Amino acid sequence: MPREITAYSNPLIKRVRNLRDKRHRREEGLFLAEGLRILTEARETGRLPEMLFFARQSARHPLVQALVEAVEAAGGDAIETTPDILAKLSGKDNPQAVVGVFAEFARTLDAIDRRCAPLWLVAEKLRDPGNLGTILRTGDAVGAGGLILIDDCVDPFSVETVRASMGALFTIPIVRARWEEFVPWLRAGPGQLVGLSLDTDRDYRGVRYIAPTFLLTGNEAQGLPDAYEAECDLLVKLPMLGKADSLNAAVATAVMAYEVLAQHRG
Amino acid sequence: MPREITAYSNPLIKRVRNLRDKRHRREEGLFLAEGLRILTEARETGRLPEMLFFARQSARHPLVQALVEAVEAAGGDAIETTPDILAKLSGKDNPQAVVGVFAEFARTLDAIDRRCAPLWLVAEKLRDPGNLGTILRTGDAVGAGGLILIDDCVDPFSVETVRASMGALFTIPIVRARWEEFVPWLRAGPGQLVGLSLDTDRDYRGVRYIAPTFLLTGNEAQGLPDAYEAECDLLVKLPMLGKADSLNAAVATAVMAYEVLAQHRG
Structure with a gap:
């Protein structure tokens, strides 16, 4: 009762x-x-x-x-x-x-099996709870293996994130890790680290994504640190034809994730 | 001074x-x-x-x-x-x-020239200022001709929308119109109305988008009304592989817009 x-x-x-x-x-x-x-x-x-x-x-x-x-x-x-x-x-x-x-139920890297999914989302120093919740929804929709939060991201268990995730917080595994832990773990198995960047001329549609792809998105304002970009196997960019010079981080992640998904399916 | x-x-x-x-x-x-x-x-x-x-x-x-x-x-x-x-x-x-x-500077339909861009974003009853601001940023990035706000959308000039748009509010034309005005205007010239929907099996990647494409996104919670879907030349959906059943409206708009952009660019 x-x-x-x-x-x-x-x-x-x-x-x-x-x-x-x-x-x-x-x-x-x-x-x-x-x-x-x-x-x-x-x-x-x-x-x-x-x-x-x-x-x-x-x-x-x-x-x-x-x-x-x-x-x-x-x-x-x-x-x-x-x-x-x-x-x-x-x-x-x-x-x-x-x-x-x-x-709370965030995991550590050793608790996940990268082979269970062809796509993983990785976010570094993400600061906006709405963006984190939105990325969780996208991760669910594209069938990502999980979302790996690198360094000091906004708390995935904040009221705002939970709300923005519309329930996806519960459907997609969340991992928290420092960059210094993530890189050795990544390199100990198969997988391609793909960074979203403004510092490259390589268009995101002109690349073949292998499985598993780890899709790395940086902080909303700063993007990825240089050293993190240097660690990527591949840097890609989205075309930006406008006068403003940026896309929302959750949007950029989603456009990339759907491209990887389309390639893996087709 | x-x-x-x-x-x-x-x-x-x-x-x-x-x-x-x-x-x-x-x-x-x-x-x-x-x-x-x-x-x-x-x-x-x-x-x-x-x-x-x-x-x-x-x-x-x-x-x-x-x-x-x-x-x-x-x-x-x-x-x-x-x-x-x-x-x-x-x-x-x-x-x-x-x-x-x-x-304030929103326009009416008769003030825009649809031939100036191959892609236009159209949003119906959008309610979240963050989503509207994010869609404006996306519109800027994909070179959309403008954002057409149908029926009672959140105010594009609210402090929250302006903030979320990161300046794109100023770089991309905004039009406000009722659906009853929009449809006759649309049909009086060239263009394909493409609706994002859950009520179709047509995958968004399996379609050729002509120019100009008018990309229609519905309300965050309800999606598009049936009558609005019926008016579309084409309904398409994004694959959703997860357990949750929805994508953020601004994310879905962006994934679609980048697909149309990629096709138009060749």
Whole structure:
């Protein structure tokens, strides 16, 4: 049976609300995900929240009921609460019907098998949570083996990233690694490291991509450091015909990823 | 000579700050753009702010000086102010060095010549300012003739859209039209209307795109209405191999736009 919390002063509410803050996420190893669509996506991939908050008003929704049952069957905590408290947890005036508290699950390089997919996405010092979430969605769509986050990227478990990922956070493996770990791991097996760059004349369509391709995107403002570009097997660029001189990092990653996908399929 | 405003109570400050609000933008026909990079991009394309606010600390920066001179030569108002007031204008603790107030400049369909470009972007009921800004950047990069906003899209002159466009707002024509105006205009000249859809089996790579191609993207959550899809000469889809069932709208637009560009370039 779900229990009920209706007092905003309940210490659990404060603790969960604090997960909007990176330091608390790190200390607890937990993060927040909101919304029936994202939590259902998570459930379908076998990820259940340790705590599930839902409003009484939505308790009869079949997808909410399915979530409550699954969480309780797995030994988790299903908590009925008020719209006000949900709004406080989600930081939105118009809160989603459900908020889940999940255990973080990023992996290390030695936990992945590069042979399971022909394409891997790699992002270096990505700073914008919306871009990271969007890249996770793209990774899911192109069937990437995973997203490898290099050096100090924005937290993949921030509320903003989870929201922008529309559930893809749960469907595609996320790996965190320093560049100094990534390069030896990469070179210990098959694979081509392809960097997106403005410092090359090689058009992205004029290249054959082998499998596995590791597609490396740099920081939104600076692009890739010179030393990282030097490590790439191949640098490619997208044509830019306009007056502005850049593309959004998530967009550039997606255009590249779809080209690699088309070649691998065709 | 620039004049100086250091009192937050100055009525002009309140008036400019109000431009963060859509209703005031509409009433005044003015909008805000922030940051030296974006304002310099605007200047290079011949768009100057009617009012330019800058902090004394940055007055010696050559690009700020160039902006001040250009604004004053054009009869505009250059105003030196405090970091605090800049922060209030921009809504950010860490304000950009400059804030400009520009006249809105969206066009109507009869003001554009479809023959000037082989690719046009068309977006219907787009709701996210970040997506709109990102699509403007993509439009600039692929050399699109312009972005045609159909029905009730998010305001292209909102602070968030301008920021996300990274200056592309100034480099690519923006047109606003109702669907009932757009279709007769489209059919009165050459061009192929290509809709992005989940309701087709036709892969986007298996199609020849003629010029001009009008690439139509629907609302982030709902996609295109059935009647709009029925009007398209062609519906195409992007492969989606994952478990989540959608791509970000700006990403899908960009992948399509780069495919059309690659075909047009030969």
